[in-house]
Amino acid sequence: MDIQLTKAEEQFMQVLWDLKEASVKEIIDQLPKPKPAYNTVSTIIRILENKNVVGHKVKGRGYIYYPLLPKSEYSNKSLQKIVDGYFGGSFKSMVSFFVNKNDIDLKELDVIMKVINDKKTKK
Structure with missing residues (x-):
């Protein structure tokens, strides 16, 4: 899955990832001013x-939206x-x-x- 998101799309996804599900109004409520x-x-x-x-799922006369793409992915x-x-595929360079x-x-x-060593010991 090679998904390209615009800055606005990514901002809305961040809200959905945080809230798990939301209506358009609830998404707007979470956005900074000036609100779109x-x-x-x-x-x-x-x-x-x-x-x-x-x-989305239907709720009353509106929709509730939820992410299908996991944030971690x-x-x-x-x-x-x-x-x-930017780094030629090298995490070391990054x-x-x-x-x-x-x-x-x-x-x-x-x-x-510590995080790196914890990962190593779990493998």
Whole structure:
């Protein structure tokens, strides 16, 4: 599944991932100001349905929307695209970039190493 989401689509997916399910009004309520028009949100949600990343169920006279695409799957594919596109497919290069450019302190590096070591021991 190679899904491309626009910035607006991704923002609405973040709301749905957080809420698990929501009406258009509930999605709008979670968005920062200035809030988009109801019709704008409704249109983008329908686009997400056409991309098969959002589903809906009928509730009263309206719809409740829910994500079909798990956040972890989208995050993994997005991260892989970044690694491939900017770091030649090398996670080592990506981590090195963030360490050098973002002043990661030793405590953060220790936490990262703990996560890596925990993963190794679980395999």
